[in-house]
Amino acid sequence: MNQSKATxxxxxxxxxxxxxxxxxAIAIGIFLLSLLQGLKYS
Amino acid sequence: MAHAATHDHHDDHHGAPSNFFVRWCMSTNHKDIGTLYLVFSLLMFFIGGSFAMVIRAELFKPGLQLVQPYFFNEMTTMHALVMIFGAVMPAFVGLGNWMIPLMIGAPDMALPRMNNLSFWILPFAFALLLSTLFLPGGGPAGGWTMYPPLSLQGDSVAYLVFAVHLMGISSIMGAINIIATILNMRAPGMDLLKMPVFVWSWLITAFLLIAVMPVLAGAVTMLLTDKYFGTSFFNAAGGGDPVLFQHIFWFFGHPEVYIMILPAFGLVSEIIPTFARKPIFGYKAMVFAIASIAFLSFIVWAHHMFAVGLPLGGEIFFMYATMLIAVPTGVKVFNWVSTMWGGSMTFETPMLFAIAFVILFTIGGFSGLMLALAPADFQYHDSYFVVAHFHYVLVTGAIFAIIAGTYYWLPKWTGHMYSEFWGKMHFWNSVIWVNVLFFPQHFLGLAGMPRRIPDYNVAFANFNMISSIGGFLFGASQLIFVGVIIHAVWFSKKKAPDRVWEGAKGLEWTVPSPAPFHTFELPPVIHDEELAHGHVED
Structure with missing residues (x-):
């Protein structure tokens, strides 16, 4: 039982x-992407 | 049976630190952190509610009565921020913290220390936000949507932005924790399509949170740099575009609406089968409907911006995409009704709130369809019709579901039954006064009363007075809720059995009431008949 618990x-x-x-990584990527969108369209 | 891994009753408090500070401030226990979230949410509910009382008191009669217009704008802004980020979202995270590990047979959340940090960020975030009300220049008053250039006036921008960042970090960490827990910590035999609908709804909500909270962080970061570092993301004079902010904000903002309602769908999908004593009708359809709504929430954001001057093709796309959401939502509503159809129904307090949710949320859904019509929205936009719509969705939708969930699991948390009489008193007062509060606002909006104004034309006086009376009494009714909780926690003599409700199914009802400090340290042996959805046909 202990062995299976460890596994x-x-x-x-x-x-x-x-x-x-x-x-x-996805969360950080989306944050950076949203800043890039801001740079691109402003 | 799934009780093999649970503690006996005499072990109930094994492992719970006796030191108050250690137990509550340094907790890594999902149940204690869940309790912290729920208590914090209740506190914020009353703080945000007191702001709403100021708004309704000012609008009781035409003319300026009690507060200055700037303070009124601070109240509308703070009411929304506190209710959305401080009351509704933490309440769902609290319910998820408490119940998800119990429902999937996990010993705790996957990342218990991060769980502690996720919670303890919140009091600091809201202390920062609420402290702006005492700044010499006042707090944020540009609306919770923070549209520039209006939101950039005043000196509280940095406080608001950092508070929003903290809330976002807390939400993202909470969401990662929930995904990691559901994907990795399920007991053997708890397949994805055997999970309770509430767990499914939270899994999908957590994906939404991770996808959109960083977008909000990006938007407010750009606001901050526009204000203090000379950038021109949203400043037309510097080559920027204020409408860009609206696009970015609503790309976050619309999925945010679903972040606040999908877990409510999950809660109601647990409660209705229990009190109808029937398995939920169309389990897989319910799960796919939640996923469809989540997907559609990403492609409808500009319906908040019909009046801003979108290209015609854009207006038509966003109009039809928005109306498409009615299809999976309709599937859910019909499935809840079908679950009740022919069931042996009883009407305990959680079921009453769940039924009220189905009816009143549907009213909010219908007014949403009206707002989705681009030509009609030009009339409704920024009117009290919009205020009525989203309060039906968020108060009689999200908050009623949270209340229903609280009554449903309170005996499991406390080990004592709450007072059914006072629960029903709470329900009937809430359901009557919430309609007196919000239903007349449809008429005010259709008659042309704009939102976010402290004064109005005398033509709107009667409905405003009725709405304010409803508001005061709805607010007062929530004190009954506090009384019921205090009674159940400290004074109730009626012990709750393990399976509190006769028709309840699922792993959480196989552990003792109150749930022991540690549960499922060894994964439970799961038998399909114990689960609500153990016999789902492929």
Whole structure:
């Protein structure tokens, strides 16, 4: 039981790290894009 | 059964720090942070509500009675900012924090320390925002939409911009946390299409938040540089374009409306099946309808700008795209009604608020369709008709759903039943007075009364007086809500069972009431019959 708990936690940790990296990058990218739009059209 | 991983009742407080500061300020527990969000939201609801009382008191009679016009404009601006970013959004984040891990069989949120930071940013953001009311030049008074050049007048711009940045950072971190939790922390067997609709609605809302909050951050950053660093993003004299701000703002602003209503759809989709004692009608259709609404929310932003002078092709595109939203929304409304059809219905307080939501939100939806018609919108634009429309959507929509969700899960949180009598008193007072408050505003708008004015033509006097009376009594009715919560938390003698409602399904009802400090430390073994949507046909 403990082993399977450890495995689950490891899989979760990896997945969480990947999700945070992807969505964090998307958020920062969209922020920069909106500033670029401002520069382009003003 | 899914109880294998839960604690026994005698372990209820295992792990909860006894030190007040450590427990509440340094918490990484999803339930405690959920409680913090909900308490903060309630506080903001009353602060934003007190601003609304000032507005309705001033509009009780024609002429200037109580406040100066600039202060009135500060009140309309702050009322919106506080209610949107301080009351409605944190309330949904609080409900999500409390319930999502319980509903998917996760031990906590995926990023508990970030969860703490997401919450504790908010009090500082609102302290900054509210402090502007005490500045010598006054606070922001250009409306929550912050259109330049009006919003750039005064010295509170930097405070407003930094407060909005803080709220945005908090929301983005909260959204990433919710996505990471739902995608990675579900118990084995909790497939995506077995998740409760509330969890689905929050997953889609979190995508919306990540997509649009950075756009708002970009817009207000440009406002800041225009004001203090000599740029001309929105300054026509320097080659900029004020209409550009409106495009950027509403690219955020319209999805923001759905950020405030999609979790409400999720809540109502949990409550109605419970009290109709039937599974939700068309589970997959409900999920796809939420996703469709979220997608459409990105391509309708310029319907807020019909009167600004868009090209005809643009007006037609945004008009039809907006009207298209009625299709998935209609699917949802008909599915809620179909869920109730033939069910063994009972009318406890959460169900009453949920039914009121379906009826009154639909009224807000219909007036939205009227506003979507570009030619008609030229008449309605910036009138009280718009004010009536979005208050039906946000008060009888979002806030009624939050109240319904609170009554629904309060016994699970506190371990005690609330007073059904006072819950119903709260409901009937709210539902009557909210209509007295907002329904006459349709007539005022159609008759030509503009929004955001402290004084008006005597022709509008009667309906304004009725609306103000409704406003005062609706505001007072919410004190019953506070009383009911205080009673349930500290004074109620009636213990809540684990499965509080006879027809309730889902993992959250398999844990004891009150929910132990730690739940599902070992993933629960899930059997389909325990889940609300365990038998979804492919």
């Amino acid at each position: 689950i936690e490891e899989v979760r940790k990896k997945g969480v790290r990947r999700t945070v990296t992807v969505f964090g």
